Amino acid sequence: MLVKIGVYYKSRLRRDGSVLEALKKSKAMKVGGTQKEKGMSRKGKDRLFIAVCVLPAVLLFSLFILYPMAKGFMMSFYRYSGLGGEATFIGLKNFQTLFADPIFLTAMKNMVFVLVFFPLMTMVLAMLFAVMLTQGRLHQFEQKFFKMIIFFPNILSMVVIGVLFLYLYDYNLGLLNGFLDVVGFEVLKQTWLGQKSTVLWCLVATMVWQATGYYMVMYIAGINQIPVDLYEAADIDGASKRVQFFKITLPLLWQILRVTLVFFITGAFNLTFTFVTVMTSGGPNNASQVPLTYMYSQAFSNANYGYAMAIAVVVFILAITLSFMIQKLTDKDAIEF
Numbered sequence: 001m002l003v004k005i006g007v008y009y010k011s012r013l014r015r016d017g018s019v020l021e022a023l024k025k026s027k028a029m030k031v032g033g034t035q036k037e038k039g040m041s042r043k044g045k046d047r048l049f050i051a052v053c054v055l056p057a058v059l060l061f062s063l064f065i066l067y068p069m070a071k072g073f074m075m076s077f078y079r080y081s082g083l084g085g086e087a088t089f090i091g092l093k094n095f096q097t098l099f100a101d102p103i104f105l106t107a108m109k110n111m112v113f114v115l116v117f118f119p120l121m122t123m124v125l126a127m128l129f130a131v132m133l134t135q136g137r138l139h140q141f142e143q144k145f146f147k148m149i150i151f152f153p154n155i156l157s158m159v160v161i162g163v164l165f166l167y168l169y170d171y172n173l174g175l176l177n178g179f180l181d182v183v184g185f186e187v188l189k190q191t192w193l194g195q196k197s198t199v200l201w202c203l204v205a206t207m208v209w210q211a212t213g214y215y216m217v218m219y220i221a222g223i224n225q226i227p228v229d230l231y232e233a234a235d236i237d238g239a240s241k242r243v244q245f246f247k248i249t250l251p252l253l254w255q256i257l258r259v260t261l262v263f264f265i266t267g268a269f270n271l272t273f274t275f276v277t278v279m280t281s282g283g284p285n286n287a288s289q290v291p292l293t294y295m296y297s298q299a300f301s302n303a304n305y306g307y308a309m310a311i312a313v314v315v316f317i318l319a320i321t322l323s324f325m326i327q328k329l330t331d332k333d334a335i336e337f
Contacts, residue, residue, distance in 0.1 A: 069316075075309040082305030094310035104311065107289040110200060114272055114290070115322070117204050118211075119264035123257070125212045130219035131245065135231075147220075151213035158210065158271065162278030165206045169193050169279075193280055196287040203279065203288060207271045215260055222256040223249060258330045262323045269319060291315045 076094055080087035098104055129150055133143050153161060168175050169192040177189045192202050226249065234244045250257075273292040276282060282289040282297070291311055299308035 072309045072312050075306055076313045078306045080306045081303040082299060083303050087306070090306075094307050095314075097307065098310050098314065103286050103289060104291070104294060106286050107291045107294045110288065111268075111272070111290050113200055114204060114207070114268050115265065118207050118268050118271075119261065121204065121208045122211050122215060122264065123260065125208065126215035127219055129212065129216045130223055131249065133216075134220055134223045135241070147217070150216055153210045153212075154214045156210075158274040159278055161206065161210050162275050165202070165209075165275075166193070166279050169202055193288075194284055196284060199280060199284065199288045203272065203275055206275055206279070207268070210271065211267060215263075218256060218260060219253065222253045226252050254330075254332065258327065261326045261330065265319055265322050265326070269315065 075087065077089060077091055078087040079090050079094075129146075132138075133146055138146070167173060171177055171189070171191045171194075174192075176192065180186060180188050190198065192198050230248050231244060234248060239247070269290075269292060272290040273296070276288050276290055276293045277296070280288040282293055292315065295308045295311040295315070298304045298311065
């Protein structure tokens with residue numbers, strides 16, 4: 001009898017134990033499933049939040065950048081005045097006329113001149129000022145003062161700068177001819193913006209004055225990130241400042257220089273449009289004409305909107321191609337320190 005009772009309770013305990021284990025497993029599965037559902041719901045909420053934050057920017061970019069760009073590309077294949085009436089599809093005729101247009105070819109030649117000398121002069125001056133202000137023997141107050149003076153043109157409107165330099169180059173009232181009078185070089189006086197040989201140089205000088213401070217600040221930020229230990233070690237080894245610049249400063253600033261080269265391209269197109277419009281209007285005899293000012297005159301003065309869009313397409317392709325080429329030609333591994 002006692003044996004039967006013992007067997008009964010053992011079987012009962014085994015059965016209850018299996019039931020408890022089954023209950024524990026079911027609870028664990030429920031908890032795990034709940035956690036997975038919570039994780040999935042949290043990820044979904046995060047994605048929804050990101051989408052809501054990004055959507056306005058995407059809509060604005062599409063509305064004000066992508067749509068006008070696509071519309072401009074499309075209109076370059078049409079004859080359209082922009083003042084009303086229907087647009088007539090003419091295929092590539094605008095582009096054929098464009099590359100046979102002597103004014104456009106002159107504008108492109110002038111743009112090449114600006115794209116060569118504006119980045120070169122600005123980069124040299126900006127780098128020179130950056131090195132002098134970071135590695136020169138100047139007090140902190142002097143550094144801040146010269147930084148403010150050199151960066152000051154970036155605070156001014158480009159239209160204001162154009163008007164200032166318009167009077168600077170004036171034959172009768174300009175400071176440049178006035179300075180030549182004072183130092184006894186009256187023979188060098190001339191109408192700086194009225195001669196083909198000098199007008200582009202005057203425009204480039206104006207652009208350099210406006211842009212140098214901006215790029216100087218970028219180079220200063222890069223130089224300040226270079227460890228001082230490198231320069232101290234070079235001093236101990238007897239390296240001159242020139243050697244330190246070419247062996248330490250320039251290689252470690254290479255990535256920043258690559259970025260600024262792309263900025264120079266976009267900046268050159270924008271600055272030339274403003275300064276040519278304010279200072280010369282493309283004169284004398286289209287000697288200072290650039291693609292964007294010619295595009296503007298075709299669209300809003302000659303009511304030749306389709307032709308102007310063809311100019312815009314060529315300028316866009318030129319800028320993208322130059323930026324891509326510069327990035328490829330200057331590509332090399334970044335130096336870590």
